Amino acid sequence: MNAFPFSAITGIVLRYFYLYTRNGLRAFELFFWPLNTLLVWGFLTRYLSQTGPGEVALPVTFLLGGVLLWDVQFRATQGVSVSFLEDVWTRNLLNVFVAPVRTWELVAGFCAVGFLRVLITVPVLSLMAFAAFQFNILDFNFWLIPFFGNLLLFGWSMGMLANALVLRWGQAAEGLSWALPFLLQPFTAVYYTVETLPGFLQPVALALPSSHVFEAMRHAMAGEDRVGQGLGVAFGLNLLWLATAGMVMHWVLGIAREKGLLTKVATQ
Amino acid sequence: MPPPLLTVQNLVKDFGEFRAVDGVSFALERGEILGLLGPNGAGKTTVMNMLLGLISASSGRIEIFGQSLESHRIEILRRMNFSSAYTSLPGNLLVRQNLAVFAMLYGIRDWRSRVRETMERFGVAALADRITGHLSAGEATRVNLCKAFLNRPELLLLDEPTASLDPDVVDKVRTLIRDTQRESGTSIIYTSHNMQDIELVCDRVLFLHRGRVIRMGTPDEIKASFDSASLEDVFIRIARGGDLQIAGDQ
Ligand SMILES: Nc1ncnc2c1ncn2[C@@H]1O[C@H](COP(=O)(O)OP(=O)(O)OP(=O)(O)O)[C@@H](O)[C@H]1O
Ligand SMILES: [Mg+2]
Numbered sequence: 001m002n003a004f005p006f007s008a009i010t011g012i013v014l015r016y017f018y019l020y021t022r023n024g025l026r027a028f029e030l031f032f033w034p035l036n037t038l039l040v041w042g043f044l045t046r047y048l049s050q051t052g053p054g055e056v057a058l059p060v061t062f063l064l065g066g067v068l069l070w071d072v073q074f075r076a077t078q079g080v081s082v083s084f085l086e087d088v089w090t091r092n093l094l095n096v097f098v099a100p101v102r103t104w105e106l107v108a109g110f111c112a113v114g115f116l117r118v119l120i121t122v123p124v125l126s127l128m129a130f131a132a133f134q135f136n137i138l139d140f141n142f143w144l145i146p147f148f149g150n151l152l153l154f155g156w157s158m159g160m161l162a163n164a165l166v167l168r169w170g171q172a173a174e175g176l177s178w179a180l181p182f183l184l185q186p187f188t189a190v191y192y193t194v195e196t197l198p199g200f201l202q203p204v205a206l207a208l209p210s211s212h213v214f215e216a217m218r219h220a221m222a223g224e225d226r227v228g229q230g231l232g233v234a235f236g237l238n239l240l241w242l243a244t245a246g247m248v249m250h251w252v253l254g255i256a257r258e259k260g261l262l263t264k265v266a267t268q
Numbered sequence: 269m270p271p272p273l274l275t276v277q278n279l280v281k282d283f284g285e286f287r288a289v290d291g292v293s294f295a296l297e298r299g300e301i302l303g304l305l306g307p308n309g310a311g312k313t314t315v316m317n318m319l320l321g322l323i324s325a326s327s328g329r330i331e332i333f334g335q336s337l338e339s340h341r342i343e344i345l346r347r348m349n350f351s352s353a354y355t356s357l358p359g360n361l362l363v364r365q366n367l368a369v370f371a372m373l374y375g376i377r378d379w380r381s382r383v384r385e386t387m388e389r390f391g392v393a394a395l396a397d398r399i400t401g402h403l404s405a406g407e408a409t410r411v412n413l414c415k416a417f418l419n420r421p422e423l424l425l426l427d428e429p430t431a432s433l434d435p436d437v438v439d440k441v442r443t444l445i446r447d448t449q450r451e452s453g454t455s456i457i458y459t460s461h462n463m464q465d466i467e468l469v470c471d472r473v474l475f476l477h478r479g480r481v482i483r484m485g486t487p488d489e490i491k492a493s494f495d496s497a498s499l500e501d502v503f504i505r506i507a508r509g510g511d512l513q514i515a516g517d518q
Contacts, residue, residue: 004375004377007372007373007375007376008372008373008375010372011369011370011371011372011373012369012373014368014369014372015358015361015365015369018361018362018365018369019358019360019361022360022361022362022365023360086358087358090356090357090358090359090360091354091355091356092355092356092357092358093355094322094350094352094355095350095355095357095370095415096373097320097322098320098321098322098345098348098349098350099345099370099373099374100342100343100345100346100373100374100375101342101373102342254324257321257322257323257324258323258324259283260283260314260317260322260323262317262322262323263313263317263322263323
C-alpha cells in the first residue's frame with residue numbers, strides 16, 4: 001500500500017507540533033508552571049540555607065533536584081494524558097479511532113509528544129536553575145540518563161492509566177486525569193525521603209518507580225554509591241507498570257467498544 | 269459477479285438490556301450509495317459505528333473487502349473513511365495542518381499533493397490557512413469531506429453529513445458528494461433526516477425502525493410498496509408505527 005513507516009506516529013507528533021507552534025499561549029503554558037515551581041522552591045532553598053545553621057545543608061539543594069526531575073515525570077504524563085484529552089475536547093477522537101492507527105501507534109505517538117515536551121522544558125528549567133540558584137544539573141553526570149529515562153517511562157504509564165480513566169468514565173474523570181501526577185506526588189518522595197513517610201505509606205512509595213529515582217538522586221547528590229541499585233529497581237518496577245498500564249488500556253478499550261463509550265466520550 | 273464490498277449478517281447490538289440493533293443484514297455493491305433511513309434512535313449510527321469498529325457487535329458478522337472486520341480492522345480502515353456532522357477536526361489547527369495530519373494517519377505517501385488536490389476538489393483551497401474552528405458550518409462540512417476523501421476510500425460512511433446546513437449549502441454538498449462519488453467509484457453508506465438528500469443521492473435505501481430492517485429497495489420501490497408519493501410520507505408512517513405490522517409480515 002501507500003503507507004510509509006511510522007507515518008501514523010509522525011502524524012500524531014506533527015499535530016502537537018502544529019498546536020504548540022501555532023499558539024503562543026500554549027507554548028507559554030509549557031514553560032509557565034515549571035518555571036513557577038522552580039522559582040518558589042529555589043527561593044525557599046535560598047531562604048532555608050540562609051536561616052539554617054552553618055553551611056548549606058544538602059537536603060535543601062535536594063529540593064531543586066526534585067523540582068527538575070519531577071518536571072520530567074509530570075511532562076511525560078501530561079504528554080500522554082493531555083494529548084488524549086485534546087482529542088476529546090476538540091471532538092476529534094472518532095476521526096482518530098476510525099483512522100488506520102493501531103493502539104500501540106497511538107500510545108507511542110502520545111509518548112513521543114511527552115518526550116518532546118520534556119526535551120523542551122527541561123533544558124530551559126536547568127538553565128534557569130543554574131543561572132538563578134547555581135544548581136548545575138550536569139553534576140549528575142551520566143546518571144541523568146537513567147534518571148530521565150525511568151521518570152519518562154513511569155510518566156507514560158501514568159498517562160495511559162489517566163486515559164483509561166477518561167475512556168471508562170468520560171467527562172467526570174477529566175479532572176482526575178489532569179490531576180493524577182499531583183495525587184501521586186505526596187507518596188513518591190520528590191522533596192523528602194521515603195523514610196519521612198509514615199510506615200504504612202512507605203510500601204506505596206516503594207511500589208512507585210519514581211520514588212526510587214528521587215532517592216537515587218539524593219544518594220547521587222550526597223556522593224553515596226547506592227545510586228545504580230535504586231535505578232535498577234526503578235527500571236524493573238517500570239516494566240511492571242508499563243505492562244499493567246498497557247493491559248488496563250487494552251481492557252478498557254474492549255469495554256469501551258462493547259458499551260459504546262468511544263462515541264459517548266467523543267460527542268459529549 | 270464480484271462478491272459484495274460489504275456484507276452484514278444478522279447484526280445485533282445490545283446495550284445492557286436494550287437491543288439497539290436487532291438482526292440487521294444487508295450487502296453493499298461496489299460503487300453503490302446506500303441510504304440508512306429511520307426515526308431518531310432507530311439504530312443508524314450504531315450500525316455505522318459497528319462498521320467502523322468503534323462499537324463491537326453483540327453477535328452477527330461484518331465482512332468488508334472480503335475480510336472479517338474483527339480480525340482485519342486496521343487493514344480495512346485503511347481503505348475506508350468516515351465523516352459526521354457530530355465530529356470535527358481540531359478547531360485549533362489550520363485547515364491545511366489538519367488535513368496534513370490525517371493524510372499521515374492514513375499513511376498517504378504523496379500527502380502534500382494529495383491534500384492540495386482534495387482541497388481543490390471540494391472548493392476549499394482558499395481556506396487552507398484559516399483556523400478550522402473559525403469556519404462556518406458549510407465550510408467545515410466541506411473540509412470534513414476533504415478529510416473523508418483523502419485516502420481515496422473504497423467505502424465511505426457519512427453520518428448526517430448535511431445536518432445543520434442551510435438548503436443552498438445542502439444542495440451544494442450533496443452535488444459534491446454525488447460528483448466525487450461518480451469520479452472515484454467509492455461506495456457510500458449515508459444517513460440523513462433530509463428525505464430529498466436520500467432521494468437525490470442514494471441508489472438504494474434501507475429503512476430501519478427500532479433496530480430492525482423494515483424495508484430495503486430503491487427509493488421508488490419503497491414509495492411504491494407503501495403506495496406513497498414521497499419518502500417523507502413513508503417515513504412519517506413508519507415512525508408513527510401504523511405500517512409496522514404490514515412491514516413485519518413481509
Ligand atoms: N453507547 C450507548 N449506550 C446505550 N445506549 C445507546 C448507546 N448508543 C446508542 N444507544 C441507544 O441505541 C439506540 C439507537 O441509537 P442510534 O444513535 O444508533 O440511533 P440513530 O438511528 O442514529 O438516531 P438519530 O437519528 O437520532 O441519530 C437509541 O435508543 C440509543 O439511545
Ligand atoms: Mg444517528
